[in-house]
Amino acid sequence: MAHNEQLVNRIREALSHLPDVAEKMMFQGVCFMVDGKMCVCARRDDMMCRIGPANYTQALEIQGCRPMIHNGRSMTGYVFVEEAVILKKKDFDYWIHLSLAFNKEAKATRKKKK
Secondary structure, three states, X not given: OOOOHHHHHHHHHHOOOOOXXXXXXXXXXXXXXXXXXXXXXXXXXXXXXXXXXXXXXXXXXXXXXXXXXXXXXXXXXEEEEEHHHOOOHHHHHHHHHHHHHHHHHOOOOOOOOO
């Protein structure tokens, strides 16, 4: 199993109040697109959060948080958070709120022309 169904359900519930949420299979997991922009993903026992460059360095100082590395390159503004450190609702909510706050200012990825 590439993603953690329990984590997917927690994220789904946390975003259920929003009008424009879509789920996509990406990064070997389930990504939640908010307003057409990648926001949070559940993958194995990690949650990937798109938090933006301004919060990136400070976030990496938090236990259980590490940079997202994609194709050998560190993706500034994206982090993985271990499920073990987001078991408490307040810790989980912290990362969801941080991701949603950045989502408001994030730019959507341009769609590729076919």
